[in-house]
Amino acid sequence: MRTALVTGGGTGIGRACSLSLHRAGRAVAISYRRSSDDAEAAVAEIEADGGRAIAVAADVTDDAAVTAMVADVRGRLGPVEVLVNNAGATIPLPLDDLDGASDDVWQQLLAVNLMAPWYCARAAADDLRAAEDGVVVNIGSIAGLTGSGSSLPYAVSKSALHGLTRSLARALAPVRVNEVAPGLVMTRWWAGNEERGRQLATKALIDRETTPEDVARAVLGLVESRAMTGQTVVVDGGQTL
Template sequence: MTSRKRALVTGGATGIGRSAVLALAKAGYDVAINYGSSAQAAQATAAEAHALGARTLVLQCDVSNEPAVRAMMQTIDEAWGGLDALVNNAGTTASWKVKDLESLDLDEWDRTFAVNVRGTFQVTRAAVPLLRKGDAPAVVNTASIVGLRPGPQPLPYAASKAAVVNLTKTLAWNLGPAIRVNAVAPGWMEGDWMERMLGEKYETLMGARAKATPLKRCVTADDVAEVILNLLTANRFVTGEIVVIDGGFTAST
């Protein structure tokens, strides 16, 4: 047996998920890394976590698929006998032309909600029996600043993150006092996601956002992972909260 705690990070191969996996590994957790399609990246992240002393499980699962989610939890339970932490980070978005409602594909809308909202619920529900075996168990969901205020992001993505905000609060009410549930809401984040969203305007727009931010830069995946870890390991009387991570931008605009 090991004294290390056990965590599951969905969407754990890249971006915020990868940073969360590594932060948890450094903090003494063994980490199950869920991925949808990024198998090579998931294995690379697992290798990095293993180098930090963590046991890892690498688990392919579409979080919108209920039987697959249940099977993933069974695998974790059989391997580790429970969970102490869950990070619901798996997410997707849709494509559209800004302010052109007709450019939205409703199949993409449905897929975005299936992963971002239904997936968050399904994974949490299936994890509850494992978390109840854990030590001071906690859940952190990845929301977004666009779930709290309007922006140029695709409507289904923004609406799904608003749903995650509500779901976080509702789950906190339903799962307390045994399990705490909080969420992080990153602002404009450096990296691949925003590069895809902003295209050739990435450098210009990110630079302008950093200049308008009190802390004079945009958020990184490591910034988000730091807050996720704190919500899991400390803040023991905090549940149902949404922590905005944007360097003070929304507080000053």
């Protein structure tokens, strides 16, 4: 059974990816930093469905912690053959609030949205290269394509992730490295701002909200599409058209 590691895999898009990969026949390691109850609940759901899963606590912005996490997953489930870099963060700021985009905000968002995927890919590189079809899927955002979003540092950090995806596709080949860039998805990030989120979602061409499961289907498609690498797949219901 191939092993998949999903960072931030207990909630929202990450949880949907964890369940989707399980249903496709993979053992799943679900990493979390604070959401232990959610991660354990996802593990319990997978196990109740006859699958194998573990929850692993790790700060993915800490290089040493990531190395230890991958070693732990390897020891308990086997080598990491599928890596989904889903963990992410934002700090909402008006795009023109240049003073609010402090060094601390930049460092926090670059650490989670750019450096964490880099640390995870590097830590799992030997496992991925040894696999028959090692795969990395990064979860980006249309903010990285449009330059707009919840804050300027967030949009730039996701744009940098697009670049990392393409460069890793070259550096890790024949390991395949791709990215899914969702539009607005109503996850817990929008808690308390659901109405504003739904108003923004009306810009999509398709008359329905994009769900975590929609994104997970795209992730699974990239995992299983053996001719695709270095690509960014937009899942936004036509929001950016």
